[in-house]
Amino acid sequence: MTSKKKEKKPGWKELAEYDLIIGGGTAKDFKTGDWRTKRPVFVPEKCIHCLACWVYCPDAAVIVKEGKVVGFDYEFCKGCGICAHECPVKGKAIMMVSEKEVRDKRPKPEDEKAKK
Ligand code: SF4
Numbered sequence: 259m260t261s262k263k264k265e266k267k268p269g270w271k272e273l274a275e276y277d278l279i280i281g282g283g284t285a286k287d288f289k290t291g292d293w294r295t296k297r298p299v300f301v302p303e304k305c306i307h308c309l310a311c312w313v314y315c316p317d318a319a320v321i322v323k324e325g326k327v328v329g330f331d332y333e334f335c336k337g338c339g340i341c342a343h344e345c346p347v348k349g350k351a352i353m354m355v356s357e358k359e360v361r362d363k364r365p366k367p368e369d370e371k372a373k374k
């Protein structure tokens with residue numbers, strides 16, 4: 259047995275006012291694309307424009323113009339893959355690609371300098 263006295267914890271009245279929830283928030287306030295590990299890539303030639311991806315996307319990140327899908331808003335797409343899952347087309351009109359793969363294929367600044 260220890261002889262230490264039990265430390266007295268503060269009651270709720272002594273707690274500092276941190277972490278107050280001062281209002282609701284939506285994905286519009288946060289760029290959820292920052293934490294995406296995969297991204298949807300649109301394959302326009304396979305798309306039948308049924309808009310299932312647009313209906314199911316929880317972040318309204320499927321861009322539709324004049325009734326047709328044209329791409330994705332990568333600032334808000336969180337890469338959940340629901341759009342690709344719901345796409346009814348055989349072979350899918352949306353492919354989920356890893357962000358690392360996308361990053362690796364991007365031209366690096368040193369490659370751009372070498373072209374000049
Ligand atoms: S991956 Fe998820 S968040 Fe991104 S467009 Fe598809 S359904 Fe929307």
Ligand code: SF4
Pocket residue numbers: 304305306307308309310311312327341344345346347351352
């Ligand atoms: S669900 Fe597939 S086929 Fe339908 S609009 Fe979206 S990408 Fe096109």
